[in-house]
Amino acid sequence: MDHFDLIVIGSGPAGRRAAIQAAKFGRDVLVIERGRRVGGVSVHTGTIPSKTLRETALNLTGWRERGFYGRAYRVKKDISAGDLRARLHITLDHEVEVLEHQFARNRVRTLRGEAKFVDAKTIEVLGDAGEVLQYSADRFIIAVGTKPFRPDYVPFDGEYILDSDEILELTELPRTIAVIGAGVIGVEYATIFSALDVKVTLVEPRDTMLDFLDHELVQDFIHELRDRGIALRFGSKVDKITKHGPANCEIELADGRLVRTNVVLFAAGRMGATGSLNLDACGLEVDHRGRLKVDAQTFQTNVEHIFAAGDVIGFPSLASTSMEQGRIAACHALGEQAYDPPEYFPYGIYAVPEISTVGMTEEEVKQRGIPYECGIARFRETSRGHIMGLDSGMLKMIFSLKTRRLLGCHIVGEGATELVHIGQAVLNLRGTLEYFVENTFNYPTLAEAYKIAALDAWNRMPPMEK
Numbered sequence: 001m002d003h004f005d006l007i008v009i010g011s012g013p014a015g016r017r018a019a020i021q022a023a024k025f026g027r028d029v030l031v032i033e034r035g036r037r038v039g040g041v042s043v044h045t046g047t048i049p050s051k052t053l054r055e056t057a058l059n060l061t062g063w064r065e066r067g068f069y070g071r072a073y074r075v076k077k078d079i080s081a082g083d084l085r086a087r088l089h090i091t092l093d094h095e096v097e098v099l100e101h102q103f104a105r106n107r108v109r110t111l112r113g114e115a116k117f118v119d120a121k122t123i124e125v126l127g128d129a130g131e132v133l134q135y136s137a138d139r140f141i142i143a144v145g146t147k148p149f150r151p152d153y154v155p156f157d158g159e160y161i162l163d164s165d166e167i168l169e170l171t172e173l174p175r176t177i178a179v180i181g182a183g184v185i186g187v188e189y190a191t192i193f194s195a196l197d198v199k200v201t202l203v204e205p206r207d208t209m210l211d212f213l214d215h216e217l218v219q220d221f222i223h224e225l226r227d228r229g230i231a232l233r234f235g236s237k238v239d240k241i242t243k244h245g246p247a248n249c250e251i252e253l254a255d256g257r258l259v260r261t262n263v264v265l266f267a268a269g270r271m272g273a274t275g276s277l278n279l280d281a282c283g284l285e286v287d288h289r290g291r292l293k294v295d296a297q298t299f300q301t302n303v304e305h306i307f308a309a310g311d312v313i314g315f316p317s318l319a320s321t322s323m324e325q326g327r328i329a330a331c332h333a334l335g336e337q338a339y340d341p342p343e344y345f346p347y348g349i350y351a352v353p354e355i356s357t358v359g360m361t362e363e364e365v366k367q368r369g370i371p372y373e374c375g376i377a378r379f380r381e382t383s384r385g386h387i388m389g390l391d392s393g394m395l396k397m398i399f400s401l402k403t404r405r406l407l408g409c410h411i412v413g414e415g416a417t418e419l420v421h422i423g424q425a426v427l428n429l430r431g432t433l434e435y436f437v438e439n440t441f442n443y444p445t446l447a448e449a450y451k452i453a454a455l456d457a458w459n460r461m462p463p464m465e466k
């Protein structure tokens with residue numbers, strides 16, 4: 001039986017960063033991946049495919065040019081599911097190639113198969129041809145990620161009633177789609193399909209959506225969705241979903257309303273993919289959503305030599321944060337020095353339009369009793385916005401009245417997920433309003449919105465104490 005310093009289960013963002021970090025420390029590392037190719041949900045069914053689909057949709061529809069040429073403007077008239085998929089495969093192949101090269105360069109051994117614990121220090125790997133091999137290690141990192149939540153009351157058929165993995169396999173673009181769940185994934189797909197001129201209904205049992213974001217930003221976003229004709233059914237629990245025939249589905253809502261649609265996308269939550277790990281054998285337990293509990297600083301589970309990182313430990317469930325968690329978990333697992341990540345990380349939602357946010361929301365600032373002032377800029381106030389034909393998009397910053405420090409930065413609109421990093425840097429470096437007021441920004445850029453928003457806040461702030 002081969003023995004390793006570290007065995008990593010899963011090759012998604014958390015697993016791959018953990019493995020490469022361990023290899024850089026000169027340790028023997030084995031990564032086990034049950035998928036056909038390395039990369040995890042991030043490369044194959046989540047982050048990269050959905051972002052590629054979004055980019056393709058925006059390019060083929062000419063979405064970004066419609067501010068100038070009108071809502072009827074199209075780059076390609078009839079966009080097919082094939083058009084959307086073509087670019088997907090090229091991008092994914094490239095991502096896998098980069099990853100395989102990274103593993104090879106760093107001498108990380110990879111093995112295809114499904115891992116399960118035999119005892120606390122041994123795992124068994126079931127290969128494709130039914131072969132079973134055993135491996136032992138001093139340390140383990142569980143980075144198995146999540147899979148879509150598929151409740152019994154949803155009659156998934158892989159064709160018209162789909163989860164967020166299956167939606168990528170659509171063979172025909174529907175005329176209508178109902179998305180159940182207005183979380184990040186649901187909202188991203190709902191707005192991508194709407195950009196493709198598919199009639200979208202977004203169903204959400206709660207009264208609002210994305211409530212971890214700054215509420216003013218969400219209101220702005222909701223306004224835009226309504227303006228585009230997306231039907232929002234908030235506060236609507238799903239009673240029953242029925243397929244009457246091909247592309248003929250019906251959703252009965254608890255308030256008696258009906259949604260008739262070609263395709264249903266069920267995107268209400270994900271479950272930790274821990275079911276096949278036989279965790280009893282190593283003394284670990286999961287919660288009701290299959291997730292593992294870890295120490296927030298070290299990512300150590302309650303079994304000393306087993307660590308876990310990425311989506312399997314829950315919030316924030318992002319590829320970006322999973323990578324950092326994996327790297328830090330590897331440092332702690334191997335007794336190497338690890339630095340805590342900075343306090344604030346950005347959250348990116350690749351809806352159409354994008355949303356990105358870092359730091360405290362206005363609601364959080366209020367709740368903590370911090371005296372504050374906000375500054376807002378609309379993208380249409382910037383010259384770059386005019387050039388690009390943007391009629392929507394806003395940037396909001398929140399500053400402490402006492403220290404003048406930036407407390408939070410919230411953006412909705414074109415380029416939000418890139419722009420947010422300016423706010424992130426100032427926030428984590430404990431910068432103040434003066435940074436934005438006193439610095440020169442490239443002109444014309446959307447980043448100028450930072451200066452405009454800062455000046456907006458400055459107008460209402462008391463003068464700086466000398």
Ligand SMILES: Cc1cc2nc3c(=O)[nH]c(=O)nc-3n(C[C@H](O)[C@H](O)[C@H](O)COP(=O)(O)OP(=O)(O)OC[C@H]3O[C@@H](n4cnc5c(N)ncnc54)[C@H](O)[C@@H]3O)c2cc1C
Pocket residue numbers: 009010011012013014015016032033034035039040041042043045046047048050051113114115116143144145146164185273276277309310311312317318319320321322348350
């Ligand atoms: C539709 C969608 C869009 C997303 N968009 C974004 C985004 O824009 N930005 C962002 O930051 N994040 C995004 N995410 C989230 C991101 O994909 C995840 O946070 C990230 O993939 C989690 O990484 P991970 O390493 O924890 O697990 P995963 O990427 O889920 O990888 C886990 C791997 O473990 C393997 N595995 C599981 N069990 C076993 C076993 N027993 N043996 C061997 N291998 C096993 C799986 O096959 C899988 O390959 C999105 C997710 C989805 C679903």
